[in-house]
Each structure stands twice: as structure tokens, then as C-alpha cells.
Amino acid sequence: MRFFVSGCAGFVGSNLTDRLLADGHEVVGYDNFSTGRASFLCNASQSDRFALVTGDLLDTERLTKSMVGAEFVFHLAANADVRFGTDHPRKDLEQNTIATMNVLEGMRANRVSRIAFSSTGSIYAEAPSFPTPECSPLPVQTSLYGASKLAAECFIEAFCEGFGMQSFIFRFVSILGERYTHGHVFDFYRQLRTHPEYLQVLGNGLQRKSYLYVQDCIDAMLLAIESAPGKVNIYNLGTDEYCNVNDSISWICGRLGLTPELRYAGGDRGWIGDNPFIFLDCGSIRSLGWRPRLSIREAVTRTVDFLSQNPAITEQA
Amino acid sequence: MRFFVSGCAGFVGSNLTDRLLADGHEVVGYDNFSTGRASFLCNASQSDRFALVTGDLLDTERLTKSMVGAEFVFHLAANADVRFGTDHPRKDLEQNTIATMNVLEGMRANRVSRIAFSSTGSIYAEAPSFPTPECSPLPVQTSLYGASKLAAECFIEAFCEGFGMQSFIFRFVSILGERYTHGHVFDFYRQLRTHPEYLQVLGNGLQRKSYLYVQDCIDAMLLAIESAPGKVNIYNLGTDEYCNVNDSISWICGRLGLTPELRYAGGDRGWIGDNPFIFLDCGSIRSLGWRPRLSIREAVTRTVDFLSQNPAITEQA
Numbered sequence: 321m322r323f324f325v326s327g328c329a330g331f332v333g334s335n336l337t338d339r340l341l342a343d344g345h346e347v348v349g350y351d352n353f354s355t356g357r358a359s360f361l362c363n364a365s366q367s368d369r370f371a372l373v374t375g376d377l378l379d380t381e382r383l384t385k386s387m388v389g390a391e392f393v394f395h396l397a398a399n400a401d402v403r404f405g406t407d408h409p410r411k412d413l414e415q416n417t418i419a420t421m422n423v424l425e426g427m428r429a430n431r432v433s434r435i436a437f438s439s440t441g442s443i444y445a446e447a448p449s450f451p452t453p454e455c456s457p458l459p460v461q462t463s464l465y466g467a468s469k470l471a472a473e474c475f476i477e478a479f480c481e482g483f484g485m486q487s488f489i490f491r492f493v494s495i496l497g498e499r500y501t502h503g504h505v506f507d508f509y510r511q512l513r514t515h516p517e518y519l520q521v522l523g524n525g526l527q528r529k530s531y532l533y534v535q536d537c538i539d540a541m542l543l544a545i546e547s548a549p550g551k552v553n554i555y556n557l558g559t560d561e562y563c564n565v566n567d568s569i570s571w572i573c574g575r576l577g578l579t580p581e582l583r584y585a586g587g588d589r590g591w592i593g594d595n596p597f598i599f600l601d602c603g604s605i606r607s608l609g610w611r612p613r614l615s616i617r618e619a620v621t622r623t624v625d626f627l628s629q630n631p632a633i634t635e636q637a
Numbered sequence: 638m639r640f641f642v643s644g645c646a647g648f649v650g651s652n653l654t655d656r657l658l659a660d661g662h663e664v665v666g667y668d669n670f671s672t673g674r675a676s677f678l679c680n681a682s683q684s685d686r687f688a689l690v691t692g693d694l695l696d697t698e699r700l701t702k703s704m705v706g707a708e709f710v711f712h713l714a715a716n717a718d719v720r721f722g723t724d725h726p727r728k729d730l731e732q733n734t735i736a737t738m739n740v741l742e743g744m745r746a747n748r749v750s751r752i753a754f755s756s757t758g759s760i761y762a763e764a765p766s767f768p769t770p771e772c773s774p775l776p777v778q779t780s781l782y783g784a785s786k787l788a789a790e791c792f793i794e795a796f797c798e799g800f801g802m803q804s805f806i807f808r809f810v811s812i813l814g815e816r817y818t819h820g821h822v823f824d825f826y827r828q829l830r831t832h833p834e835y836l837q838v839l840g841n842g843l844q845r846k847s848y849l850y851v852q853d854c855i856d857a858m859l860l861a862i863e864s865a866p867g868k869v870n871i872y873n874l875g876t877d878e879y880c881n882v883n884d885s886i887s888w889i890c891g892r893l894g895l896t897p898e899l900r901y902a903g904g905d906r907g908w909i910g911d912n913p914f915i916f917l918d919c920g921s922i923r924s925l926g927w928r929p930r931l932s933i934r935e936a937v938t939r940t941v942d943f944l945s946q947n948p949a950i951t952e953q954a
Contacts, residue, residue, distance in 0.1 A: 406799040409745075409792075413738050417788060421730050428726075443775075455774040458760075460794045460869050467795035471734060471788030475726075477777045478784035481910050482723040552777050593798050 322346040324390035324432070326377060326423060327397030329356025331499045332438065334364070335534050336394060339542070341367045350386055351397065352376040359632075360499050377419035384426040392545070393435045395423045398469070401502070402442060403591050405464030416468035417475070424479045436488040436545055439473050441530070441556065441600050442466035443491060451601035454491070454554045463593035473554075480551050488545050490537075493558035493600055496619040497534035498626045501633060504529075504565065505620060508572050509627045510634045518581040519573075522590035525566040525582070528597045530558045533614040533622065540610045547608050556600035559612050565590075571617050575624045639663040641707035641749070643694060643740060644714030646673025648816045649755060651681070652851050653711060656859070658684045667703055668714065669693040676949070677816050694736035701743040709862070710752045712740045715786070718819070719759060720908050722781030733785035734792070741796045753805040753862055756790050758847070758873065758917050759783035760808060768918035771808070771871045780910035790871075797868050804868070805861050807854075810875035810917055813936040814851030815943045818950055821846075821882065822937060825889050826944045827951045835898040836890075839907035842883040842899070845914045847875045850931040850939065857927045864925050873917035876929050880937075882907075888934050892941045 323340050327333035328349025333356070340347050346369045349361070353374060364370045375382040377397055387393070399415035420437070427435060443466045444452045445459040461467040476487045494503055511519055540557050548555075566582075573579060588596050614622065627634055640657050644650035645666025650673070657664050663686045666678070670691060681687045692699040694714055704710070716732035737754070744752060760783045761769045762776040778784040793804045811820055828836055857874050865872075883899075890897060905913050931939065944951055 405795070409742065409796070409799070410738065413735070413792065417734065418730070421727065425726065457772040458775055460871075461791045462795065462798040464792070464795045464799060467788075467791035470791050471784075474778045474784035474787050475730065475781070478722070478779065478781045478910070479726070481779040482726070482781060554777075593795070 322348070322389055322391045323394060324348050324350065324387050324392070325394045325396065326350045327356065328372070329353060329358065329360050330396060331501055332495055332534060332537065333396040334360035334499055336396065336538050336541070337361070337364045337370065339538050341369055345369065348373065348386060348390060350375055350383065355501065357501070377422050378414060380422050380425065383422055384429050387426045387430045387432060390430065390432050391434070393423060393427055393432055395420060395435055396438045398438065399465070402463055402465040406592060409464050412464040412468035416465070417471040420472035421475050424475060427485065428483055433485045434545070435476060435485060436490065436541055437472065437476055439469045439489050439491045440466065441491050441493050441558065441598050442595065443470040443473070446595055450597060450599045452599065453601040454556055454604060462595065477552050487552050488541070488548060489552065489554045490541055490544070491554070491556045491600065492537065493530035493532050493598060495534050495537050496531050496623040499534070500623050500626060504568065505572060505623045506627065506634065508569065509624060512573070512576060512578055512580060513634065516578050516580060518583055519569065521565060521569070521582055521584045523565065523587050523594070524584055525569070526564050526588065527590060527594065528562045528564045528599065530562045530599050531616045531619050532558050532612060533619040536612040536614060540605050543608055543610050544605065555605040556602050557605060558600040558602050559616055560602060561616055562599040563616050568620055571620045572624050575621050639665070639706055639708045640711060641665050641667065641704050641709070642711045642713065643667045644673065645689070646670060646675065646677050647713060648818055649812055649851060649854065650713040651677035651816055653713065653855050653858070654678070654681045654687065656855050658686055662686065665690065665703060665707060667692055667700065672818065674818070694739050695731060697739050697742065700739055701746050704743045704747045704749060707747065707749050708751070710740060710744055710749055712737060712752055713755045715755065719780055719782040719910070723909060726781050729781040729785035733782070734788040737789035738792050741792060744802065745800055750802045751862070752793060752802060753807065753858055754789065754793055756786045756806050756808045757783065758808050758810050758875065758915050759912065760787040760790070763912055767914060767916045769916065770918040771873055771921060779912065794869050804870065805858070805865060806869065806871045807858055808871070808873045808917065809854065810847035810849050810915060812851050812854050813848050813940040816851070817940050817943060821885065822889060822940045823944070823951065825886065826941060829890070829893060829895055829897060830951065833895050833897060835900055836886065838882060838886070838899055838901045840882065840904050840911070841901055842886070843881050843905065844907060844911065845879045845881045845916065847879045847916050848933045848936050849875050849929060850936040853929040853931060857922050860925055860927050861922065872922040873919050874922060875917040875919050876933055877919060878933055879916040880933050885937055888937045889941050892938050
């Protein structure tokens with residue numbers, strides 16, 4: 321099958337691209353390299369079934385041309401920077417919502433009818449129940465990132481109804497693993513490399529979050545697009561556990577053999593719009609037969625090992 | 638108080654503008670006259686407390702300048718055309734979602750911190766329960782209109798959290814009354830004027846919808862902005878009843894003294910993305926002390942009288 325993958329040079333996108341190629345598929349990858357890295361496409365570039373288009377999703381002409389012949393779209397490109405949304409509110413609108421509309425319009429122009437979309441558990445904002453199911457009550461958004469992703473989901477759904485498309489909307493917890501380039505493990509690792517004797521922690525260390533290993537995430541997505549029958553298929557993707565920031569710190573420091581002084585900024589949130597508790601009910605995707613292979617602790621450890629083995633990742637940032 | 642009203646020449650916007658002026662406030666009205674009508678501002682234009690800016694919400698420079706000195710924003714401008722969304726999907730994104738971001742950014746630039754927004758019961762799409770409460774489960778959008786309005790809600794909420802704004806989000810049923818210019822009463826009235834002997838009806842006539850009289854809608858909004866204390870205040874606005882299309886036809890025909898042959902297109906939806914049942918739980922706004930003064934039947938009758946007395950409305954369209 322011929323896949324179109326937006327954000328093909330990103331963390332999840334490049335791992336997915338490698339997997340699709342390994343499975344014998346063709347991939348047209350699209351990336352503007354704003355955060356994607358050429359080095360993540362070293363494997364893919366060896367394949368004659370891979371074609372790279374360097375372009376921005378706001379360039380509708382280039383985008384539409386690049387989709388010619390595609391049979392399935394993985395729309396993973398995004399501004400995934402949750403924390404700094406208020407520094408540039410329009411960026412989330414453009415890179416997440418308008419970009420998604422452009423992908424949908426490109427699909428319509430090319431008669432591509434199936435799309436998988438990387439949404440986020442952040443759309444639940446401060447959810448009323450945990451683990452949070454897909455049918456949680458209409459949330460009040462607290463971050464521009466969550467707002468822009470839920471907005472994108474809405475347009476995808478309306479296109480499915482209006483134009484006979486089929487969609488797979490995946491609400492991710494934070495993803496960890498090889499080619500991970502931003503998030504708390506990244507920040508802590510970089511700090512500890514610079515000053516192993518202390519660690520600055522946003523909030524009070526008690527924020528509870530969920531994580532998922534990138535290959536488990538890809539397994540789940542590929543299973544869903546093969547087997548979910550609905551017009552709009554929405555799945556939470558996460559593990560059936562959560563950890564708090566202090567747990568994660570202890571695993572990272574343990575792996576690195578460090579015992580830094582912990583300096584907390586205080587407060588129950590890391591930043592404005594931070595959700596102090598993210599824990600998703602993943603019963604729907606599990607009902608398809610999927611199980612994550614790694615625990616959160618294993619995923620954190622593997623991510624620390626990746627960063628240790630690839631110093632260029634934290635040096636470039 | 639100095640109000641900024643986007644969509645001031647529209648159906649709800651012009652009625653609100655008149656009310657605010659009658660209550661002694663200042664109003665800066667903003668409209669691109671894409672569907673708004675200059676004649677609706679005849680009253681307002683007599684007041685030296687009213688200033689009109691002809692401009693589009695996509696013109697961010699003009700918009701931002703127009704908001705100077707405003708203390709409260711009523712953002713009512715929208716592409717309110719639900720039925721033809723699939724003819725031009727980008728229009729809903731631009732006029733409803735991006736336009737709202739522009740209003741929010743204009744407010745931020747001018748340090749205006751309070752906004753009321755006309756959302757819609759269409760965001761509930763095919764709701765799982767009736768009457769539908771504000772905390773209904775996350776809906777799957779079926780129309781570009783609903784998608785674009787829920788997307789706008791999301792950004793408003795994120796701005797409230799990120800920038801300390803206060804919002805009042807009103808999810809309207811269909812509004813009826815003086816200055817009504819589109820919707821089923823309009824369509825039926827125009828048909829009956831052209832060919833009183835028959836009436837073409839989309840769907841099977843059994844779609845169940847709710848309606849609210851425009852002055853009742855304005856009463857509710859003004860009460861909420863005076864008394865609701867939250868950061869994000871979300872209210873359904875409707876009556877505690879619904880009617881089906883056939884009920885509405887009988888009231889319209891009865892008022893006009895006509896007995897047309899009814900020609901049904903068939904099917905349980907009027908068009909792709911039409912919700913066959915809209916009935917909102919309005920307990921939240923009622924808990925503030927609001928009650929609608931007119932029933933749906935009275936609102937339909939009053940709308941027919943308005944159209945009869947103002948033939949220019951249906952002739953212009």
C-alpha cells in the first residue's frame with residue numbers, strides 16, 4: 321500500500337516510516353524539518369520505496385501534489401510543544417488545526433479517503449474521571465495545544481460525514497523511546513549532563529502522567545487501521561498505569577547513577593495549562609487485541625539509554 | 638460600558654446592538670456585510686453611542702484597531718450556513734475558527750478580557766441523550782459548521798486559561814424573530830410566496846428541532862454576563878420544548894391561511910450532517926433566573942409576521 325506520512329522526520333513519524341517500509345509498503349514522507357531531523361530518515365532513505373518531500377503543510381499546492389497516488393494518510397506532523405503555547409498562540413492554530421484542514425483538502429483533491437491522526441490525551445484537559453474514556457464529557461480546554469488538536473479532530477470528523485472518509489483518531493499519552501527529542505526525560509537528561517549535582521523540577525514533582533513506548537504506539541495504530549470498522553474510530557493510546565514526576569526522576573537518575581539535589585519550582589502544575597493528572601482508559605484499543613510490551617519504567621529507561629547513546633540529540637537542541 | 642459587537646449587522650447582532658444602546662451602553666459594531674444588512678442598523682445609526690466599522694474578521698489590523706477601548710466583546714459574526722458546509726469547507730474554518738482566533742488576539746492586544754461567543758447546539762451533533770446537557774460526552778462532529786464552532790470554543794477556553802480572560806459560551810438552538818434572514822421558516826415562507834399551492838420539504842418532516850425567540854436569547858446572554866462567575870461559563874440557550882418540521886409547517890401555513898400540498902424529499906435528515914433531533918437541557922441558564930417569554934409556536938408565528946411585513950427580506954435573498 322502507498323502511505324503518505326506527514327511529519328515523517330519526527331519522532332513517531334520516522335519510526336512509523338521505518339516500520340511501514342519494513343512491512344513492504346511504499347511511503348511518501350512530508351516534513352518541513354522545523355523539528356524533524358534528517359538523521360532519523362537514514363534508514364528510510366536507503367529504500368527505493370521511500371520518497372521524501374520537504375515542504376510545509378501550509379503550502380497547500382505542494383502538499384496536494386505530494387499526495388497523488390496515496391491510499392492512506394498518517395497525519396502526524398504537529399507543533400507538539402505543549403508548554404510554550406502561550407508564547408505564540410497562532411502557531412498551534414496554524415500547525416495543528418489549519419494544517420489538518422489542508423491535509424483533508426489535499427486528500428479530497430486526490431480522492432484519498434482514509435486518515436490516521438495523532439491527537440492527544442491533552443484534549444481531555446482536567447478530566448472529571450480516571451482512567452479517562454474516549455466518551456468523557458465535553459472538556460474545557462486549558463492549553464492551546466489541546467485546543468488545536470481537538471479542533472483538528474472536529475474537522476476530520478466533519479470530513480468523514482461530509483465526504484465519506486474514514487478516520488482513525490489516536491489520543492496519545494506522551495510517547496517515549498528511540499528518536500525521542502522533547503519532553504521531561506529530555507529536559508532532565510540535558511540538565512543532568514550539564515550539572516549532575518542538581519535537578520530543577522517544574523511543579524512539585526507530584527504531577528501524574530502516563531507514557532507509552534513508541535513501538536507499542538505504532539503497533540496499536542497499525543492494528544486499528546487494519547481492524548476498526550467505523551467511519552470515525554477514536555482510540556486512547558496509553559498504558560494502564562501512570563507515574564508521578566518523582567518516580568520518573570528516580571528511574572532516570574538510577575539509570576545514570578546520579579543522586580542530584582532536587583530543586584522544585586513548586587505548585588501542582590508544571591506550567592499554565594499543564595494537566596496535573598493524565599491517565600487514559602485504553603480499553604477500546606485493548607479490545608482489538610493490542611497490549612503494550614513495555615511498562616512506563618521500561619520506556620523511560622530505554623529513552624535514557626537512547627539519549628546516552630546519541631549525544632547529538634541533546635546537543636543539537 | 639463600551640461593547641464591541643462582531644456581526645453587528647446580522648440577525649442576533651443587530652438586535653443585541655439595539656438592546657445595548659437602549660440600555661445606555663456604547664457599541665462599536667463590526668461587520669463585513671457578507672450576510673449582515675445595513676437596514677438592520679437603522680435604529681443604531683441614530684445613536685451617537687454607536688460606531689460602525691465595516692471590516693472582515695480576517696483583516697487583523699483593522700479588527701485590532703477597532704477594539705481599542707472596548708471593555709467587553711460579543712463575538713457573534715459567523716458563517717451560520719449549516720447546510721452548505723460541504724460546498725466550501727474552508728469557509729467555516731476561516732469565518733468561524735480563524736476569525737475567533739483573530740478576535741481573541743485582538744482582545745489580547747487591547748487588554749480586553751471578557752468575551753461572549755455565539756456557539757451552537759450543533760456541536761453536540763448526534764447527541765446520546767435528550768435534552769442534551771452542556772457536559773454531554775465528547776461528540777463526533779457531523780457538520781463543518783459544528784466542527785468550526787466547537788473548534789472556536791476550544792481556542793476561547795485555552796485563552797481564558799492562558800491569558801486570564803473570562804468567557805461566556807452560548808450554545809444556541811435556532812433563533813427566530815425580527816430580522817431573521819435564513820433557516821427553514823425563511824425557506825418555507827419564500828416558497829409559499831412563489832407557489833402557494835405546494836411546499837417542498839427536505840427530509841421526511843419528522844426531524845425534531847428546537848427554537849428560541851431572539852429577544853429571549855438576548856435576555857439570557859445579558860443575564861449570564863452579569864451574573865455568571867466562572868472563568869469559562871457555558872450555557873445552552875433554548876426552550877424546554879421541541880417541535881418537528883411538520884408542526885412548524887402547520888403553524889406557518891395556518892398563519893398565512895394556506896393549505897399547500899406537501900412534497901417530501903424523504904429520509905430522516907434534511908441534508909448531509911443534519912441532526913435529526915436537537916433538544917437542549919437549559920437548566921443551567923434557567924438556574925440564573927432566566928425564562929423564555931415565547932414558546933416555539935409563538936416564535937415561529939412572530940417570524941412569519943416579520944417576513945410578511947418586510948417583503949424586502951425574502952426578495953433580496
